[in-house]
Amino acid sequence: MHDENQFRHLDTVPESKPEQNKPEKQPRNVWGYVLTVLITATLTFILTAGVAIAVVSFAGNANLINFGNDKNTLSFVDPDDPVNKAALDKLQRIYELVDGEFVDDLTDAELIDAMARGLLAELDNPYTFYLSAEQNQLIKESFAGNYSGIGAMVAINRDGQAEVTELTAGGPAIEAGVKLGDVFLEVDGKPMTEINDVTELAALVRGEEGTKVEIKFYRTSTKETLDLSIERRPISSTTVVARILENGIGYIQIREFNTGVSEKFLSAVKGLQNEGATQLVIDLRNNGGGLANEVLDMLDQMLPAVEMTRFAGRRNGAPFTDIKMSDANSMVPADMRYAILVNNMTASASELMAGSLRDHGLARLIGEQSYGKGSGTITVELSDGSAVQLTNFLYYLPKGDNIEEKGLTPDEIVSLTEDAKSEPLALLDPADDTQLQAAIAWLRSLRSARPAA
Template sequence: MENKKQFIRGIAVGVVITALVAGGVSFGSRALTKVSDEKKAESGELNLTSTAVEDKITEIETLVQKYYLNEIDTEQVENYLYKGMIAGLDDAYAAYYTKEEYQSMMDSTNGSYYGIGVEMSQNMTTGIITITRVFEGSPAEEAGLLPGDVIYKVQDTEVTGEDLTKVVSMVKGAEGTTVPISVAREGESDYLTFDVERRTIEIATVEHRMLDGNIGYISIASFDDVTVNQFLTALEDLENQGETALIIDLRNNGGGLVSSAGSILDRLLPEGLIVYTEDKYGNREELKSDAENYFDKPLAVLVNGNSASASEIFAGAIKDYGIGTLVGTQTFGKGIVQKVYPLSDGTAVKLTVSKYYTPKGNNIHGIGITPDVEVELDADVANAITIPEEKDNQLQKAVEILTEK
């Protein structure tokens, strides 16, 4: 089975490589077309429909049909051809999604799904997938999974290096079924395996409460479709309770929809630029806030190394405008934008299409955003599902800063 996987992946990668290094062999009446194909290759233009590529795929297909010993999963071979094309871009954020994977991704931003109640992030350099949040009362919490657990296997399949969306779709499934998940945990010498039940998970992306001193607290777990209304409702409730200052917690928020982050910033910022993007042609698109609303009370924003993408757009705008204090540790450093393009057969591709810049023109890709006040979270609570308020030294530092103002 492993040889089969390697062979299929070889076909996928081979398609892309062939497009780039197509040789000088001509095939009879196709010689003139071949010359044209070579010119495209020399110009750096992607040309996967060249006769050389088509002939090579046909040649490999003939050999597989004639000699390959094991049963062939034709759908899997086809999917890896498409995945290989995108993998050949050497972009960790680009991906091809099957119908099932695309639907899983859509579900994850629409509000509810059958899952186990965790949020995961992936280190795009190592491919390692880590649980960053376990929802209270979720099947994952009941089973014993913890933030900081590194996912090794899902359904007995190793997942390190796999596309995160694919791993999410593996975790999800029919309501009431169970999924075995093996993790590496700090302090444990062997992998731990948990059988976790899948249940309906309602995504509460925003939590809020009033802290001592009339300081409001809003935690945003991710920027999804439902997040904007949840945030505005939370902010209104805190203001009705007499909030005099606000803490927004973006720790472990891996991003999400830029439009949702922009809508929330529109409520907080004065009139002006929120973020702008530039594509490969230098075309610029701007997202702006209007003059209708802005937040004029003391503000602090909590960030850490898992605050990425849309979270960094948020934090970058707050910092550039100087309307709040960033507290915590250096953010992840994702300053590029991906767009998902649905295909005609229900599949989809995700491509990196532009770079984004903070209002002052900073692109933080590979760098991150440095907080105004750097505070490491105490190690004894770093992997807790919930951190008691009095033991959350980053939160307490933000309270201290706002109290002084």
């Protein structure tokens, strides 16, 4: 028996548009569907719907497979079932062949580790995979927020390419000339075809403050290759940006749902209310997710006593349904309305927030179709520091919809101009932000429609 850290989460794979003459695709079995990485600060990788310590027992009559007397148990299935026995016999034969005939002499531990990776890979689920101890540690450190890097958000698209999707204002990447849509080709001379996953990419790009990383990019807009030398600097991840747009209308951008973001968000809401805001624009564009317990904490303060979402899946071999309810003690007035900005990079926890508020009649969605991540997973940290992530539930919005592979359709579809799309949101002139302007116009119409006091 041993303790394992178990997390329930929802994760996402932001997608980019196909381009002509792009660099060679990375093979899917190399990149998998590993999510979004903020190279300078936070790895947006898992959405935790609550963190707990789970004690998982392997006690009992477990000696079901023995590959010779000196082998340890490898499985916990019923060996008396004829179908199981045939499958186990085949597995034993394959194991013995690799152990005795493969060109490299591998230890039993290495073979078993390979079997574990292969088992998860063959489930053919984009959100189910194995994490080495190094990868798992990188993810946990990422949620802490601050370390040295270049200030770029990178998404691994379905073509397997690492594409820049957001840039930190004043960060090294912007200063070096990196633009949205640039695709990584090499890092310090190592081609992307030799980089196994997004956490390895992050590890290569990050480093000691003041050192430089040499990166080769492909610019899709001009079809050119760029060689840039970028100095690593400490960059604090600013997850919540808030300001007053005009009389009565506030603006809050949530960049990701990492640790502590709900407290920052609620503090921002209170601050904007103190400045006279009675309506809010919530900007969830390019927000690929984060910790689900954070978004649930936000919704709990924005909604009356209603259902926020429900999870339905399997736990310990049996079906489960977990209904998440808000209480009646919300911190915002019942008549506050929200214009929520979304795009094709809005995913998972962001979709949960936007969809729940809309289902309860408090929000209007403006922008583009969201990504469509309506399933969740558990991540279990193992005793050696590695981890396993398994898809094990779907989440449903209050009206009963599951958005997996569908996304949220905005109430008002508005696209940015091509020039605006090339600008990071942090640097985009509000006058050129057609989606933001549509949100302001809608909130103004609500204000003008209210009867005078």
